[in-house]
Amino acid sequence: MVVLNRSSNPTGLLNLRRFLIPLPVIVISASTIRDIIESSELKTHLFQSYSGYSLSPPSEPPGKISSHANLADNSRVQLLHSQAIKAGSLGCLQVCNHILNLYVKGLNLGSARKLFDEIPNRDVRTWTILIAGFARLGPAGAGLVLFTEMQTEGIRPNHFSLSSVLKCCSSLNNLRCGKGVHGWILRHGVVLDVVLDNSMIDIYVKCAKVDYAGRIFESVTTRDTVSWNIMIDGYLQIGNTEKAMELFRRLPLKYVSSWNTIIVGQMRNGYGRKALELLCQMVEIGPDFNKVTYSTALALAASLAMLEVGRQIHGKLLRVVLDYDEFIMSSLIDMYCKCGKLDKAALVFEKMPHDLANMQNSKISSDRIMANVISWSSMISGCIQNGSYEEAIKLFQMMIHEGLDVDQFTLTSIASACANAGILYQGQQIHAYIEKTGHKLDVFLGSAIIDMYAKCGNLDDAHSIFFQTNGHNVVLWTSMISACSLHGQGREAVHLFEQMLKEGISPNEVSFVGVLSGCSHAGLVEEANAYFRSMKEDYGIVPRVEHFTCMVDLLGRAGLLDEAMEFIYSNNISHMTAVWRALLSACRIHKNVQIGNWASEQLSKLEPFDAGLYVLSSNICSATHRWEEAAEIRSLMEERRVKKKLGQSWIQIKNQIHTFTAGDRSHPQAAEIYCYLDKLIGRLKEIGYSTDTKPVMHDVEEEQKEVLLAFHSEKLAIAYGIMNTSCRATIRVMKNLRVCTDCHTFIKYTSLAMDKELVVRDAHRYHHFKHGQCSCGDYW
């Protein structure tokens, strides 16, 4: 028999493990196992779970106690379990309950359930431990089933099982079951305590019966800060700020959690300024900040993009030595990312421990590991917000390499990165990962994947995700509507918009951008006018520059250039550069020099250093052979040091991205590409293709212009694509600028000559080339 000396076990679990491993053959009795539990840190976890009942609750809890045990405990618990089996100690219900509780605390509900089923003489504690586990970790429905089974077995629930089952009802928003439990409590004359009262208030708040919850709240004899906070938050959730503030003011100013509740609630409801005012009041008259306050304050600074406030909070954290805390660090990272300071965020991120194996070995709690995951997620979305898509994808790959769990949040961000970078292969990998790991397609993830497929050129896949996603909200519908518009499927976009209205979902401002741009692509002028009116009159949405630009684009595309001018002036939007740019673009296509000049004049007043303006204007000059004017524009550009954005195209072949710029010879296969392109152009000329020299800004010899045009980046990418894929494969090319008219014609002829489908995403939209035609109808 081995007796553990408490004084020789200062490090608890470590000694326990050392103690247990070398002694597999020694028979340990149930009382020894109890000793082990009593003398180890495991007892602390056990004690914490019942602290609500074994101790009277303090009026203000000292702070959040980690709700989960160490992940590293799981192996120890399993070891303890197998030792208990060998020792024949599982006949002792107390031992079984202890081990069961440890499994639940270690988040191992599978093993807990298995052990539970093997316990023959379960008492109320056995049932309660598992119900509480399901209440906290889910699935909450299983907690409800267990509660019913417990009663069928004739076991009377105690306070803990009642509050746990109420928590299950609350997380399921199941008012009917909640009322049932409430009724049972009343019928059986259970003497209520503050925890049970709070559980009942909570279920009614969660099920939107806030006034009824308020009546219970006012009638109970004892309230703690939890009771007040549940009610304050309840009123905030239904938008009753006055009532929430009234309750808050009835409280003494010393309760930090109540300050946190009211500040968080105001922020969540979009009252950032009020939240900031309260935070300032808290500094002056309230209690000291706790971790939640700091975290909230950072989130507030982030949402208001107040970098200076964020910096000051960071300074304060350094002084109170809280800057090392993972929760706080993840908030700091997010604040810096949202304020556009990716480098500062990266500095904080690098200070965090990121090695999962080390984290587990050093007994970091699962909450802290979660904080670590959040910081990765923040860093990834920060990269995306700042346009560093490839960096975001690299971080994601590192995250998987580190063995960290990737959740819905991170997947959503990374899908968005793939969408914006146009990396179909990586996006498909994400989709496969979601299917493999069984993640649900919620509206966030669904919308991001729809957008990814749409922006990577696969409209059909976007459609199928739309149908697979659970729950259709306005963003999901809008993603699909915008996807159709992006691909020139205007009528389908309008159809979806109408379907959304029939489903009773109100469009938002983005939905209108989607449907208006769809109308533009399909030439639906009347419909667009009606939607534009409806947006203002029926939905009270004030049109923004995006909506105005869609309308000018629509009128311009339809050739109604005078009407477009009239629209700009009658809506008082002549100060918006985007609308003039849309009009200028229309003038180029319809070769209207007069209005084009007017538009470029207005645009140059507003944005004298915009390269796009000079390019568009000079293209109009080139189109009408006014070379001198084109030259003037060129010298003006040089004089004003306006730089044209470098055109870049890229194509993915066998998981590799190949990027090309105009006239680029840096690719290892450059010689073959140019040779192939020469031959291809020769072949296209045989079937009627002639180089369109208008888009070139320079007044040079025709032959030389041809050479310049031949080497545009999209042509190089397409030639490379055809050379390196099978004859049936669709070629997908991305470009950072709009496709020029010559390249557009070139691709149309290529699709005809090669009998190939080519999909090109330019800065504005998608072009699907097939049988010599383009889905944009030659307007882009």
Added chain:
DNA sequence: TTAGGGTTAG
């Protein structure tokens, strides 16, 4: 009881 990461346009 309160915190912290996510989607659609431009």
